[in-house]
Structure formats: C-alpha cells, structure tokens
Amino acid sequence: MMNNKEAFRDYLQLEKKYSPHTVLAYWNDIVSFELFNSVHFDQQTIDQVNYSQIRSWIVSLVDADVSNVSVNRKIASLKAYYKFLLKTKQIEVSPLLKHKALKTPKKIQIPFSEKEIDAVLVYLQNPIGFEAIRDKLIIDLFYTTGMRRTELIHLKMANVNFSTGTIKVLGKRNKERIIPVLPVINCQFESYLLERSGLENITDAEYFFLTKKGLKINDSFVYRLINSYFSAVSEKVKKSPHILRHTFATHLLNNGADLNSVKELLGHSSLASTQVYTHNSLSELKKVYKEAHPRNQK
Template sequence: MMETVEQFLEYLEVERGVSPNTLAAYATDLSQFHSFLKEERAFQRWADVRRDDVMAFLLFLKERKYAASTVTRRISAIRSFFAFLLQEGKLRQDPTEGIELPTVARRLPRVLSMEEMDDLLELPARSNSPIALRDRAMLELAYATGLRVSELVELKLGDFNLAAGEVRVRGKGNRERIVPLTETAAQALREYLELGRPHLARNAEQANLFLNRRGRPMTRQGFWLMLKKYAEELGLDDVTPHTLRHTFATHTLRRKADLRSVQTMLGHASIATTQIYTQLATEQLHESYEEAHPRAKE
C-alpha cells in the first residue's frame, strides 16, 4: 500500500510543485493513516477503504487530542491522496466525499507574467538541436493548451491535426476532449516532427510524441527537470509544470476568453475550479495598469 503513497508523493512533487516540507508532512500523515488501517481495521488495499473508515480515523485523532489544524491537514492529505487514486483509475469512489473540514484560505497559484512566459519560450529557440526542438515544442504546447503534464507526456503521434489546429487529449477518467492549438505551437510541433524527433526515435513503432535522449517516452519527471533548468536560467522561482497550466488559464481569461470555454480546454469537471483564474487575471490586470498608467501611482 505504501508504494502507492510513494507514487502520489512523486506526483505532488513533479506535477504540483509541492514544497519539500509539505511532502514530508503528507508522508507522515498518510503513514499514520496506513498504520491505523492495518492495525485497527485490518485493511490490505486502498480500494477497500470506505467513508466510515475515514470517519473512524478522524475520531481516532480527536480522541488523542490532536490540534484542529493537524486534524485538518491529516484529512486534507487523505482527501488529496484518494483524489489521485480516482484520477489514476485505482478507485471507483472517493471515501472522503461528504466529510467537512474547517474552511482554510486558499493560496492563489503562481502565474508567470506574459514577459516571463515569452522569455521562457525563447530559451530553447536559441538552438536547433533535436532536444531544443523538443523542449520548445513541449513548452509552446503546454502554454497554448494548458494540458496537465501527465496529459502532455502521454500524447501520441496520432493525437494531432495540425491542419485543423487541434489536439485530442485523454484527461482524468479517460475522458477525451479537443483543444485548439495556436499557430506558434503548431509550427513548433512541425519543426520538432520534421527535424527533431527523427533523430531521437530509436524504434519506428514508438507512438509517443515526445521522446528523451534514449528514444524512450518523456516522463513527468523529465519534463519537470527540463522546465526547472530553463526557469533557473531566467532566475524564476517556484516554476512547475502546473505553473504553465495556471499561466495558460490566467492569460487566456485576461484576453476575455469565455469561462466555459476555458473550463472545457482545461478539462475541469466543475466550473468552480476554473473560476479561481478569473481572480488571478483581474489581479494581473491591476498590476499591469499600475505599472503602465502615468497617474496610477500618484
């Protein structure tokens, strides 16, 4: 069971950009929950956990006089973990559904400015090597579509219609959606397919679009390390694959895109998840106004 926890922690680090301290706290929280299930409930599989088991753990924590903030974090970690299992198709239902916790102020996600995003996209464009062409195509595609990194690295050669300017994406729950491409992203993909990928592919039957130096499919970890390298070169902190997704949504809404359309492109089941980006877009608009207007700071 703990192997699955390790996979979850890797997902948090690579795709969500969670800090080392938070990762350590989640590891402790889930380890305690795992021990409780084995010792008190005799469970061997996460798929067997039900809402009553989570409630029993909640009572277990309260009886031992844990602080309310600690209890909230424990259950939040468990909730995030089961959401991950659902996303990966390892569960059919969420045992934490309906369990209420005190409301905690939500931290707004990190978003790059348009200038920072332009600088990031320019870095791999300085070279025409196969790796640089791949990197530019991946970054342009991530920014143009807002794909999750797991969706990005799983793309296949047959998922694109460059003439129509669109890509077919398999998202959470294996749901498919069609996402439009910018001409810039489409051109970066053409150059990678024509001049980059043929030098990376070792096997003609390899269907994955993005390949590493060994001709194998790119991984979430591989993309994260590539992005981290470019971000550090620009002096940008806390840039993760999910930062590009946040940036896509915020910049698109700032350009007056329809909220429902952005929800569809992001693959959000609920529009409430998408609405946080309207706040980010408004904040960035105010910042730009204050920097640009001659009387804004008077």
C-alpha cells in the same frame, strides 16, 4: 479470494480509470490507516470501524506534523474506500458520514508574467538539435494550450492532426477533448518530428514526446525541464507545468477571453474550477481601471 481492499484497487483502475500514481496514493493511505488500526485497536481489517478510530488517526497525523492538506488527502482516500464498500453493500453507513475536512490556507498560484515567458522563449529562439527543439515545443505547447502535464506526456502520434491544426488529449476521468494549436506550433511539430525521426533507437514509438533514448517522457522529466528553464528568469517559488497551465488561463482572461471559452480549453467540468484563475484577471482590470478612469486623474 480477493479482499475488499484489492477489489477497491481494481475498481479505481478499471472502472474509475485513475492513473497508476493516483491508485498507488489511495492504496498507501488505506494501508497506512490499516496499520494504525492494527497497532492501536488490535483490528486486522478497517472495513468495520467507527469515527473515533479515524479521529485518533487524524490526531496522530497532526501530532506528527503532517500538514492539513495531506491529512485531508488521506481522509479523502478513506472516504472513497467506504463509499466503495457502501456501493458493494459491504457496509450500511460510512464512518466518515459527518466528517468535516481540516481547514487549510488558500494558496494563490502566481502565474508567470508575459515578460518571463518571453525571456524563456527568447533563450530558446533558435533551438538546434533534438533536445532543444523538443524542450521549446513542450514549453510553447503548455503555454499556448494550457494542457495538463499528464496530457502532454501521454499525447500520441496518432492524436496530432496537422491538417486541422488540432491535438486530441485524454484528460481527467478519461475524457477526451480537442485542442486547437497555433500555426507557429504546427511548424514546430514538423521540426521536432524531423529530429525525432533521426533518433537511433525508438522504444515508445506511439508517443509523441520522447527522450533522446527513444523512451516516453515521464512526470519528473517534465517537471525538471520546466523548473530548469524558468529558474533562470523567475524568482517565483513554484515553477512547474501546472503554473504554465495557470499562466495560459490567466493571460487569456487578461486579454479578454471569456470564462466559458477558457473552461472548455482547460477541460474543466464546471466553471467553479476555472474561476480560481479570475483573481489575476481582476487585478489586471483594477490596474487598467485606475489608470484609465477620468475620476482617477483628478
């Protein structure tokens, strides 16, 4: 018979439609607390616990130098588990009902400058061969659409529409959205597909982006690709696909795009998620304001 932990895993996979990576992260956090509970409280299940037991786990994690961000993520996994037990009437009250997350420093994501973007694209200006053409297209697609890494990885051949100049992506919570692509990207699509058709063996034919061995690209592949190209032109600490998404939003806002339009392009469910990008736009506005206002010239 399936236990509550396994039922929760199925719930995340089948109903919430979380990615395998996310489901595994939840599972590992729950197993970790389960092990702690077994060792310190001689309790084989975590279905019926009190907050003091969870707090003991939190203290042990902090003592082990686990960051507050990671601790909060682990507790979020437990919260989701007890919410599931409430939903299935396994418990009446969540032991985390009054828990407050640990304080974490707000990290400002620093986008690439237009100069850094241009430097990478100039380096890849005349790509020759499958890999160079693919790499330039991936970087250009991130920068001109703001799509997420997982959306790019799972982009399918059937979801690229050349006639309308759009792509359909599957975002968070299995939400589909249509993203327009620039004509220059459409041209790159054609060059890439020509090279792609020349691959000797194609295993994952339904997916748009492939490795030279004909396999679907993965998370680490895309991260390494972005990090590698941008390390040559940028000294920023973070050089990831997410920073390119952040750059897309920031550059649009800096050049006059309204927040609602950027929200739709990014696939955010609320404006609050999009507003994190406005601090860079405000910096740009302040710069323009100081340079242009007559009172600042005196």
